Amino acid sequence: MNALPPPQEKALAALFAAMPADLLIADGDALERYSRDWSGDHYGRPLAVARPRSSEELGLLMRHCYEQRIHVVPQGGLTGLVGAAVASYPGGELVVSLERMNKVRSVNPIDFAMVVEAGCILEEAKRHAEAADCILPITFGAQGTCRIGGNISTNAGGFNVLRYGMSRDLVLGLEVVLADGRIWNGLRTLRKDNSGYDLKQLFIGSEGTLGIVTAAALKVFPKPTQVETALVGLASVDAAMRLYARARRECSDLLTAFELILRGGIEIALRARADLRDPLAQPYPVYVLIEASAAGRVDLRALLESFLAEASDLVLDGVVASSRTQADRLWLLREMMVEAQGRGGRYLRTDVSVPISSLASFVTDTLEALSQAHPEAIAVTYGHVGDGNIHLNVVPPVEMPPSGFDALFHAAEQVIFAIVDRHGGSISAEHGIGRLKQAAFLERTDALTLELSRRIKDAFDPRHLLSEGRILASMEED
Template sequence: MNVASPQSLKALAKLAEAFPGDFLLTAEGDLERYSRDWSGDHVSRPLAVARPRTAEDVAALVRHCRQERIPLVPQGGLTGLVGAAVAAPGGGELVVSLERMNAVRSVSPIDFAMVVEAGCILEDAKHAAEKHDCVLPITFGAQGSCRIGGNVATNAGGFNVLRYGMTRDLVLGLEVVLADGRIWNGLKVLRKDNRGYDLKQLFIGSEGTLGIVTAASLKLFPKPTQVEVALVGLRSVEDAMLLFARARRECSDLLTAFELILREGIEVALRARPDFTDPMDAPYPVYVLIETSAAGRVDLRALLEGCLAEADDLVADAVMASGKAQADRLWLFRETMVERQGNGRRYLRTDVSVPISRLAELVDQGVAAVRGRYPEALALAYGHVGDGNVHMNVIPPADLSLQQTEDLFHGAEALIFDVVDRLGGSISAEHGIGRVKQKAFVERADPVALDLAMRLKNVLDPGHLLSSGRIFPSLPGASDE
């Protein structure tokens, strides 16, 4: 347990005096659920948890904390995997939970846009859009608990990036509380606005280090009236990439997802779910889960069937879902694999990307390197073929000691990152940097890019009170204001 310093306790007393009632949580039992993230790997008790209801509440809190030099970290649904939203060790950091700021302010089916508060759960926002025959296309496994502010702050990805882009591509405007306590109202639903700098881009993906996002206006799209899903068995990752290139051309922008799963991932799902049966008559080294969707009158099923039939030189076998229930079951193979791969134990998570044309090299070389060095571990690779993003994870044997496990994680990550570096890729495709990937990020960062990032931090948060130590270490040159 972290122990707050006398100075922090004094600051906490002033906070409680300035913000009475249920605004501030300080009891040990109340802080528990704000002290660990979804993975369970990052646990740290905050000084306290503030729960504002409005942007004005957040602004008042930031001004007070600036005056009292209390460090802050904004927190959403705690589904991130890089330790960005959990309080830093030491007990002196105040968590700002945005869970009470959860309103859907507006939905416009004519503008194809919606305005939602940062604490709105992604799935709730998606349901609100669907009531207007629209779709908010940000989609991933944690959508039932992650929150819009966190999606924006981490530039979340997911299954549908192939068609709709990252969260950055879907944000039309933001409302942000700055480190000096001012509110920047950049909320708008304009599709074209060329009035100088696009300031919202500073805060998207900044992981709470430059400001606290309190609301966002987001792009919507027509709700699909048809969805077709197929699971395809292939002989190699190279064949999967060739199939992707054909499907991308044949199905064009109707291709919504193209997910890669190695055989080992299918076996994880089969072991976890006794009610599952092997999806095909024979096992294959590689599978892809393909989804197409459309809102128009195109014969979508015939389009996907024709695409797969013409690729019979690549496709070893395929299962086309006969309806929504079977489509959901095919997707469940992937979801179950992700949820159960660690079997309740810690495992190494990586989230890397390379140019799409080099993805087969990444998977083949990365998996081979890990299995060659650590044959006793389970190396899994799966991910989003259409955007070059692969999750390469390593599950250690159950009988390893804590130190042996840490050594394996460090060594396996170095092997994977070495392959990524050789192929001109990124060590973080969608999870962000946080505290976990900070060292690896700084080691690889272009000096000019790092200098610019540090200058931005010093200008927008000169006191370094917002999410300090995330992305890069606590920076030199902070002013005392």
């Protein structure tokens, strides 16, 4: 361990003495992989790393941390983008990695529910659901790395929110280790339960500040027997929104995804992968990637083709995938655009939402404002149309030295957030607040909301040892 103040060194020594020998890691080299998140923008060296194998073992650890007043931050797959899961408390933090708690405890195709430990990788959980002829619908690019506990703690969204909702909508029950080591068992698979406060909802989206999720009971759904994917070109975002309104009515609940991509995003994907081709015969200002799925006897392909043919006043051109391979290639355009937009360097990520009816004017207003204020920057726009969530990112010009990035990002973010405010939106649709967006969140949150939030924090974590300084300011800063 690095040299620490004597009280902290004594507390850690007591913790190491009390816990099983293989539970804690303090070796400098071994700590490195727990020190930086997926974005590469957030780094924090932990005091040590704990890797519990069960909720009981984690409960024992937390009791000792509570007694010794050791600050703790839970960690999943480190795919978050707001700096919530890396060590950052000024006096140091113990990282609790859930990677060993990775079992799928059960999948029940009659209850249409599964029970999964928090350290289970999302993609692995999805495979277990599919083996039972079901689907777990949480879907996004990081699903091969992110973990269930992190998905729940950040209320993760993704491509399928339009049909299935956010993570919050899929959680039936939770098991949570509290700050003082007690284990709250709310791990039920009931669909209807009106007996008292719905405590699980407090932990969902709380970013590890109220307790550490150790297991979850999740809704699963019948596995679709048909999936149809189309990519269409349109003249404007407004046309895309009008197409969306029709699709919701005419394709009803069969609509799974409706992804907005501006032309710049397609060009980024094409530059990133030489094997990708322009999807349509000519370029268009705006594209929409549509997916519909069904498990019943409906002729889904005929429905989608008929809908697109009748929308010829809006759809300038399009392609309906003829195979799963072709569908995967269409989705690859969306995924590569996200992966390649920063060209391996830093860029400003925003994750905002506005009322769906305001989305077209929001995008137009924001792109115009950014063009006027920062014409040298590259704005990359895409999003999940069905939930009003837009990722409007800003890439610095190639010639800009890294020393200028922070000033550009701060100024561009202020432009974007001001227009979000004007449209009555949110500065965080699915990534959370963490540390990165804390200042902007606090500026926009009324006094009563902050007071109630602090009371909840005090009730669950009276010593403020769990993920202190995320979402709300730490006690030292209040």
